[in-house]
Amino acid sequence: MKHIIVGTAGHIDHGKTALVKALTGIDADRLKEEQERGITIDIGFADLAIGDTRFGFVDVPGHERFVKNMLAGAHGIDLVMLVVAADESIMPQTREHFDICRLLHVKSGLVALTKSDIVDADLRELAQAEVADFVHGSFLGDAPIIAVSSRTGEGIDELKAALVELAATVEAKVTSAVPRLPVDRAFSIRGFGTVVTGTLIAGELKVGDEVEVLPGGVRSRIRNLQVHGRDTESALAGQRTAVNLQGLNVEQVPRGSMLAPAGRFHATSMIDVRLDLLESAARPLAQRARVRLHHGTAEVMARVVILRGEESAAGEDTENLRYINPGESRLVQLRLEEPIATLPGDRFIIRSYSPQVTIGGGVIIDALPDKHRIRDRQARVRLTQLESADVRERIAIFIEMAGARALTAGELAARTGATDAQIMKETAELVRAGRAMEVSASPPAMISSQACEALASQVIGVLTEYHAREPLALGLSREEVRDRVFGDVRPEVFKTVIGKLSGDGKVAAERDTLRLAAHRPALSDADTSSKERLESAIKAAGLQAATLDETALRAGISAELARKLYNLLAASGRVIRVGDMVFHVEAIEDLKSRIRGRKALNPRIDVAVFKEISGGLSRKHAIPLLEYLDRERITRRVGNEREIL
């Protein structure tokens, strides 16, 4: 069965509620005050099945004071039934509601010329001509204009037939997307608890799902679901849905909340948008103007920050103006006074603070942007790219925008609204195309190839500079490279960049140090002879080793040079540091074999025996050497003795 949401629109008293009743038999004015005063105050609902199409009607109030309620009903409708009374024709809220439908990108609908029974043929024709003129060139330009009377029933069958015909052309909402339900009503039913209703704008909700109420973030589980008053295990995008939520108070899910899977989306207090100011707006919209933002069923106050173009373009370029003229379209950052939950592609409406009239609307481009300066060229370029981007391109751009920070799959989901499967598929494509790299598999996180390249060339820069400054040094410590280039980005990014550099053969990664792969310590003839003298001095000391500084002094080499030469000797395994003394590898190897040779005689030795084997070493040397041999697993400490292994 196909589910279609039909919204009414039109001026007060033009017969919207009466028409819905004539079509469905249901009075959508459910409030006592509405029935007493004979006007609609808040949105009402009715439904009707014709063949295999089920129409959910959202009946809205026409009174100018209740446009905010109308807006809570107007988002998410598939078809609009623009109601115009034949005796009054086009009136202010006919225009305003019609503007709202255009700004929300309602795709199709029809015009019902109501109260046809009380006008003569001439007046009816006149109204018909006025309406045709009014919708000319819009999405209703070719729509049927049907004369009806809710009193006599004239035209009602024709209207139903037209609705069925239009329904066939409505594109189904995407049920495979992540579900979102803007809440339009919340009430409590004795014995059931809290129930919220709304039009499910995407995805599928199932009984048992864990959900989150945004922007507050309170979580709950779906206890029961109804679509058009009937229990169901799952509700699909495009259906009027009632959700029974476990353990929540009505106050925790007011109108304007967004119901979504737990942990999936973030509320936001800033959104980057393309804003269209209506041709009919009374005055230009000023920089930092305070407006009412309507998104889904939510209404919040917002400050308009118009993103301006190049300073030099002053005068000719409208993109540089610090206000938006009626009829113009601009990139804007909206700073919200209360958070909302939204995604790129969502439409919104803005109304002026006072008088409260609809002045424009548009589309959300980035729901989780950084705060922009007014003349941020980069931001405007990105937003222009995002506007025309498909899912893959959008994911690529968000990864690029994150730069060295990298983005997890979860962050991509919150930012784009894409499903896990989509994110997996698209990021894999981006990796294949060489535009992104995976920095970690769980949680999956991506960095753009561009950011990776930039980090890699910074690493090369730091190492090049280091080698120039320290030609004798083998390499720079990893920690220093991390501190200088990577700041506080995820450790996985460091690993990925170094991994790539060493994979490409540009950098040699040792245990603790990094160097350019092509770097060889540059020894002058004098350095080479100093190195030889240092090694000889260490070798000559045998096990009676000294500290490096003492040995250097003995060999007539400066302490600073000795440290560099020592590093080279140590890297080639010629010398070994034990405690603060430096030994030659041959002395150590000789000691090891003497100890092993002792094992046949007695596998146990004490300090005294060790001193004897090692040729009368003092405690100062013997103790660190014994501990070294323990570490090397030549010996093992047993009480006061050592066992030879």
Ligand SMILES: Nc1nc2c(ncn2[C@@H]2O[C@H](COP(=O)(O)OP(=O)(O)OP(=O)(O)O)[C@@H](O)[C@H]2O)c(=O)[nH]1
């Ligand atoms: N003669 C005649 N009267 C109608 C017709 N449709 C509605 N009415 C009358 O017009 C008045 C307003 O009708 P509603 O259906 O409440 O108008 P509405 O557009 O829902 O008004 P709001 O919701 O307050 O904007 C009522 O008294 C209806 O009985 C019609 O086709 N013919």
Ligand SMILES: [Mg+2]
């Ligand atoms: Mg009404």
